[in-house]
Amino acid sequence: MKLRILDFRFGSEEDAQSKIQNPKSKNVMRELALHLLDIAENSVSAQARHVEIGVEEDLQHDRLRLWVQDDGRGMDEDMLARVTDPFVTSRTTRKVGLGIPLLKAAAESCNGSLHVHSTVGRGTCLQAEFQRSHIDRMPLGDLAGTLYTLVVGWPDVRWVLHYRVGECRFEFDSEPIKQALGDVPLTEPTVLTFIRESLQRGVAECQQGAHQGAHQGAHQGALQGG
Amino acid sequence: MPAVKSLEELKKLREEAIQKRNAKMTSGDVQITVAMGTCGIAAGARETMRAVLDEIEANNLAGVVVKQTGCIGMCELEPIVMVEAGGHPKVTYGKVNPERARRIMKDHVMGGKVVSEYVIQSA
Numbered sequence: 001m002k003l004r005i006l007d008f009r010f011g012s013e014e015d016a017q018s019k020i021q022n023p024k025s026k027n028v029m030r031e032l033a034l035h036l037l038d039i040a041e042n043s044v045s046a047q048a049r050h051v052e053i054g055v056e057e058d059l060q061h062d063r064l065r066l067w068v069q070d071d072g073r074g075m076d077e078d079m080l081a082r083v084t085d086p087f088v089t090s091r092t093t094r095k096v097g098l099g100i101p102l103l104k105a106a107a108e109s110c111n112g113s114l115h116v117h118s119t120v121g122r123g124t125c126l127q128a129e130f131q132r133s134h135i136d137r138m139p140l141g142d143l144a145g146t147l148y149t150l151v152v153g154w155p156d157v158r159w160v161l162h163y164r165v166g167e168c169r170f171e172f173d174s175e176p177i178k179q180a181l182g183d184v185p186l187t188e189p190t191v192l193t194f195i196r197e198s199l200q201r202g203v204a205e206c207q208q209g210a211h212q213g214a215h216q217g218a219h220q221g222a223l224q225g226g
Numbered sequence: 227m228p229a230v231k232s233l234e235e236l237k238k239l240r241e242e243a244i245q246k247r248n249a250k251m252t253s254g255d256v257q258i259t260v261a262m263g264t265c266g267i268a269a270g271a272r273e274t275m276r277a278v279l280d281e282i283e284a285n286n287l288a289g290v291v292v293k294q295t296g297c298i299g300m301c302e303l304e305p306i307v308m309v310e311a312g313g314h315p316k317v318t319y320g321k322v323n324p325e326r327a328r329r330i331m332k333d334h335v336m337g338g339k340v341v342s343e344y345v346i347q348s349a
Contacts, residue, residue: 028268034268037262041263044296145273148279177236180237184240184243184244189282189287190239191236
């Protein structure tokens with residue numbers, strides 16, 4: 001329903017934005033990892049030099065939490081109100097995208113929420129939360145691919161990923177990699193292989209490890225319940 | 227993550243890269259820019275960029291820089307990719323799906339021939 005309202009209100013907006021809202025369109029952001037990419041791009045636009053991305057799959061409480069924290073220029077209250085809900089004010093001095101409102105609508109439709117905290121000159125932190133098992137919850141998608149794109153595409157930014165599934169954790173930090181490489185660019189073919197494989201392996205191992213753990217957890221839960 | 231081992235591995239990669247750079251004369255560096263605004267991402271720009279990077283890996287291309295940029299105001303033509311190669315003017319390609327990206331890498335970046343049917347702007 002929410003999406004349809006957005007569609008109506010933004011009838012004259014750009015083609016691409018209506019595309020995002022049209023569920024029948026092929027070109028929609030159907031992965032949480034694509035939303036993370038979109039939000040991280042906002043951080044870069046805000047001149048962030050250090051961005052931390054978190055994904056936490058809390059199996060015990062059936063929650064999926066995402067966060068993106070940056071040290072960018074931050075937002076004042078007016079801007080902050082409008083990035084999460086572009087309809088609260090009629091002021092249109094600055095264009096606001098629909099990336100965050102769409103993620104907010106997605107979170108709220110899955111027993112979740114989205115909050116943005118920001119301080120001018122210090123940075124912004126966006127947090128979104130979903131009921132992990134909710135039938136409408138979009139899949140996490142290619143988290144490794146999102147990080148790979150960011151790390152290589154914005155080499156001057158320090159990218160840190162904290163991924164947790166159950167008790168299984170994967171941490172990735174682009175800084176030690178860049179230090180070890182010195183003046184050799186990240187787009188060196190062998191370096192690309194290294195970064196891509198590190199991310200893919202880390203994310204996959206975390207998901208597989210947690211999957212085995214989840215079986216044990218379910219078993220223990222059954223015992224306790226009995 | 228076995229951090230120490232992977233950093234050692236990286237240092238080895240670094241030395242190999244420097245040796246290779248000394249051994250071969252570069253024929254002008256290439257810069258590829260992928261637009262990654264909300265419009266680009268929604269149109270599939272992450273997969274487009276992935277295709278570009280995969281081609282660099284598969285063909286062992288040195289001296290190619292791949293960067294990102296935000297929305298450049300032509301949302302309906304996303305995903306958009308810009309190529310600056312060998313000192314030639316920048317060429318802007320539109321609706322670059324992974325398949326088109328691979329073609330651009332093969333013909334333009336490696337072969338030096340602009341793929342004119344995908345060009346939306348040439349400055």
